[in-house]
Amino acid sequence: MNQDEMKREVARAAIEYVETDTVIGVGTGSTANYFIDELANIKGRIEGTVASSNASAERLKGHGIPVYNLNDVGDIGLYVDGADETTRHLQLTKGGGGALTREKIVAAASEKFVCIVDDTKVVDILGAFPLPIEVIPMARSYVARQVVKLGGEPVLREGFTTDNGNLILDVHGLSIMEPSRLEAQLNNIPGVVTNGLFAMDPADVLLVGSSSGVETVR
Numbered sequence: 001m002n003q004d005e006m007k008r009e010v011a012r013a014a015i016e017y018v019e020t021d022t023v024i025g026v027g028t029g030s031t032a033n034y035f036i037d038e039l040a041n042i043k044g045r046i047e048g049t050v051a052s053s054n055a056s057a058e059r060l061k062g063h064g065i066p067v068y069n070l071n072d073v074g075d076i077g078l079y080v081d082g083a084d085e086t087t088r089h090l091q092l093t094k095g096g097g098g099a100l101t102r103e104k105i106v107a108a109a110s111e112k113f114v115c116i117v118d119d120t121k122v123v124d125i126l127g128a129f130p131l132p133i134e135v136i137p138m139a140r141s142y143v144a145r146q147v148v149k150l151g152g153e154p155v156l157r158e159g160f161t162t163d164n165g166n167l168i169l170d171v172h173g174l175s176i177m178e179p180s181r182l183e184a185q186l187n188n189i190p191g192v193v194t195n196g197l198f199a200m201d202p203a204d205v206l207l208v209g210s211s212s213g214v215e216t217v218r
């Protein structure tokens with residue numbers, strides 16, 4: 001099974017968590033796209049969705065699936081999204097597609113976060129994947145200097161603007177031994193909107209696709 005087939009399999013497995021007549025929080029990225037395509041097959045069974053990016057909203061609408069504004073729905077039961085890296089403790093790095101802030105908001109507003117990955121994303125220690133930080137444009141240099149003091153090497157994601165009109169610094173070289181501590185430390189820097197660590201509030205369920213099938217980690 002290749003990586004795309006594994007992504008499709010975990011996306012299909014996540015459909016099991018969808019409850020009838022509910023609003024589903026939907027993530028962003030290639031794995032989340034497979035989930036959106038699977039959701040299209042059962043769209044008559046759900047009330048609608050809240051999307052974590054404009055790209056996902058467009059894909060959902062393209063399938064004729066209703067997309068609501070988070071402000072217009074109450075708490076959400078289920079959020080399904082991919083990740084760039086995950087540990088077996090369900091702590092994640094996200095934001096490779098730059099959607100980290102809206103992802104963190106929709107995940108926080110959801111009762112259960114089911115994370116769907118292929119087995120290439122599972123690591124012992126987070127950090128090989130550069131950690132994305134969403135930054136208010138006027139604070140870019142200041143934030144970059146503070147990140148250097150923490151031992152990271154920030155690289156501006158050239159030509160990229162988030163759905164919120166901000167910039168992304170991809171931070172290389174951080175050894176993330178204490179993910180929750182680093183998540184809080186980075187978020188405390190003025191000018192940081194949020195960073196891509198989901199450690200203080202990790203996923204609730206991890207579905208890992210591999211050539212031998214889909215494994216569930218809780």
Ligand SMILES: O=C[C@H](O)[C@H](O)[C@H](O)COP(=O)(O)O
Pocket residue numbers: 027028029030031032081082083084093094095096097098099100103
């Ligand atoms: O901003 C993007 C998201 O955090 C994605 O969930 C993450 O980058 C994983 O994407 P993919 O499923 O394409 O590897």
